Amino acid sequence: MFVCLFYKFTHENIKICDIRNLFRPSTYHQSIDLHKAIIQPLPLAAGITASILRLDLIHPVISGNKWFKLKYHLQAAMEAGSKGLLTFGGAWSNHLVATAAAAAELSLPAVGIVRGERPAQLSAALQDATDAGMLLHFVSRSAYADESVLHTAMQEQFPGYYLVPQGGQSEAGVCGAADIMQLVPDAAQYTHIACAAGTGTMMAGLVEASNPQQQVLGFSSLKLSNTDDNSLASFLEARTTKHNYQFIWQYHFGGYARKTTVLTGFMNNLFQQTAIPTDIVYTGKLLYGLNDLAAGNFFPANSRLLVIHSGGLQGNRSLPAGLLDY
Numbered sequence: 001m002f003v004c005l006f007y008k009f010t011h012e013n014i015k016i017c018d019i020r021n022l023f024r025p026s027t028y029h030q031s032i033d034l035h036k037a038i039i040q041p042l043p044l045a046a047g048i049t050a051s052i053l054r055l056d057l058i059h060p061v062i063s064g065n066k067w068f069k070l071k072y073h074l075q076a077a078m079e080a081g082s083k084g085l086l087t088f089g090g091a092w093s094n095h096l097v098a099t100a101a102a103a104a105e106l107s108l109p110a111v112g113i114v115r116g117e118r119p120a121q122l123s124a125a126l127q128d129a130t131d132a133g134m135l136l137h138f139v140s141r142s143a144y145a146d147e148s149v150l151h152t153a154m155q156e157q158f159p160g161y162y163l164v165p166q167g168g169q170s171e172a173g174v175c176g177a178a179d180i181m182q183l184v185p186d187a188a189q190y191t192h193i194a195c196a197a198g199t200g201t202m203m204a205g206l207v208e209a210s211n212p213q214q215q216v217l218g219f220s221s222l223k224l225s226n227t228d229d230n231s232l233a234s235f236l237e238a239r240t241t242k243h244n245y246q247f248i249w250q251y252h253f254g255g256y257a258r259k260t261t262v263l264t265g266f267m268n269n270l271f272q273q274t275a276i277p278t279d280i281v282y283t284g285k286l287l288y289g290l291n292d293l294a295a296g297n298f299f300p301a302n303s304r305l306l307v308i309h310s311g312g313l314q315g316n317r318s319l320p321a322g323l324l325d326y
């Protein structure tokens with residue numbers, strides 16, 4: 001993909017091997033540590049064992065795919081000498097928190113445009129973003145809905161700020177997500193690469209980094225379907241040059257951030273058996289869905305599955321205490 005080459009080129013030229021070098025270990029802040037992203041066996045139904053890449057372990061806040069989707073944005077903002085970072089999200093957005101933490105590490109001011117009115121009490125995510133120094137700016141749902149109008153208005157209000165679209169959904173986000181596969185030794189051995197999909201930015205990156213014989217499965221965390229004129233499918237269509245991917249729509253459990261006792265029961269069992277924690281919004285649904293597909297003989301014999309644990313565990317703080325065993 002041409003644009004990815006461009007990013008890699010810039011990247012080498014300015015001799016920043018990785019922006020994680022800018023993250024200094026200190027008493028309060030932890031560096032991004034890609035060595036912590038181990039690959040471990042994940043037993044599924046019907047005797048299938050997948051391999052799971054633990055991106056949840058690379059950093060406590062800038063966790064999982066958020067780092068990868070942000071890194072080229074951060075680099076571009078630094079190169080441009082931007083005044084700060086401007087980004088967008090809902091009240092439970094992992095992306096807002098990750099951006100706030102990354103901006104703090106880079107000593108850049110950050111503004112978070114939040115969908116909806118300011119709640120009487122901030123969600124844990126918004127509180128974390130505020131604690132990291134992010135200025136929150138609330139806009140009505142209707143104003144938030146028209147992305148291009150909103151972007152223009154906010155850039156006028158915060159001139160000189162580098163704009164990161166919601167969820168890092170952009171070319172730079174896709175290119176960063178493609179780098180996830182660099183953490184996987186012998187990646188060509190896998191027949192399937194499975195991930196959760198919100199905006200589809202990570203999924204598009206994995207497709208870009210995959211071989212044409214591999215199949216990328218994106219488990220939608222939103223209640224969408226094939227027949228919808230949906231943003232996820234159109235984003236993949238627009239931003240990938242390949243077609244070796246498939247959406248799995250049926251494991252949304254009622255919609256984005258919705259849950260059932262079946263789901264939380266599965267997440268608890270999984271944790272007891274494997275010590276792998278999952279989050280309620282994305283990875284719990286991904287692993288439930290994968291296990292269910294494995295039980296239903298979805299995967300041909302000799303399939304080798306790579307599963308991306310994309311992090312997001314802080315989202316579990318929206319749950320009542322005691323619902324999860326971890």
Ligand SMILES: *Cc1c(COP(=O)(O)O)cnc(C)c1O
Pocket residue numbers: 064065069094095167196197198199200201202203279282283310311312313
């Ligand atoms: C944000 C997030 C996703 C969604 O990633 P997209 O690139 O928007 O599809 C998936 N998993 C976790 C844990 C996340 O926090």
